[in-house]
Amino acid sequence: MNPRKDRPELGAIIQRDRERYGVAPHTPAGLVTPDVLRKIADVAERYQAGQIKLTSAQRIALLGIKEQDIESVWRDLDITPGAPLGLCVRSVKVCPGTDWCKRGQQDSVGVGLEVDRRYHGMELPWKCKMGVSGCANDCAEVCLKDFGLIGTPKGWH
Template sequence: MLKDGEKGAVLQRDKETYAIVPHLPLGLITPDQLRKIADVADKYNTAALKITSAARIAIVGLKEEDIDSAWQDLGIPPGAAVGMCVRSIKACPGNTLCRLGQQDALTMGKEMDERYHGLQLPGKLKMGVSGCPNQCAETGVKDLGLIGKAKGWTLVVGGNSASKPRLAEILAENLSDEEALAMSERIINYFKDNAKTGERMGRFMDRIGFDNLKKAALA
């Protein structure tokens, strides 16, 4: 039996089969990737294809002996679905595609995904990038998020939608792309260096004080 995350697989309720979750940055997928996912599901007679909250497609019901060949057939790397790491960066279409977008959420989200997806941390961390205040990337319940507004990015921290939901708090406003990325990096590094094992950003803030996190972010 594989451990959760080993070979990019997660044991299912039947204690016999596994789910794998290909990494689809920002939920963007090509027709060729869709065909490969469908072909793998058919080839290995899987139980289901499930769109996840991280805007990925989970292939559910693989036998352990089929996992390696399924990944080879897909040709797509695994998504960080479990473990103490940056699990996902979720982004809306932003002003690239959406008529309501005020900032470029896709370009910003792609940059953050390339920098941080799978980064090992003391606790899990989820990120969101929304191109306007409607927050279609659910930024308000992310550990770290960016919200696009007319004058720039609003950076929020400390949200989550787990068993004890909480809304993120505003840390800075009217940031340029460069400022938003730099501040996000300082926050993640500070969290990496100072959080306790298993601690989410919100509880970390409660323990150290929001003002101390803000001071580190603005340094």
């Protein structure tokens, strides 16, 4: 028997049953439009995903995908895969910041999107997770990340 493994080249992670895979499109700052959300739901339904999971990295993971459907799922989604595997910057978690939160002190969405644009997927000698919070409430859980910024009234810490 040939045990199935993660398929990083396809942006797919083998699941507990060793038969099906999870895929998670790259959703910078955890933001998607209603049209993208509908597309994700339609693709999940078309390929009989067992579940859709909102991840702690602000991604939307489609779980229970058959190996033979992985490439078709990505083609139909037409969204870049997230970086869930390997030694790289895996995610940049971002809070709502001054765009949406009454407590926001700094533009965490704008800064977070720029950090994501520059560093998401960058190869490193270790796996790395980043976060950008717009205030000391730290809704992006910067204190749990490898690198992060927290907004204050006077700038970033």
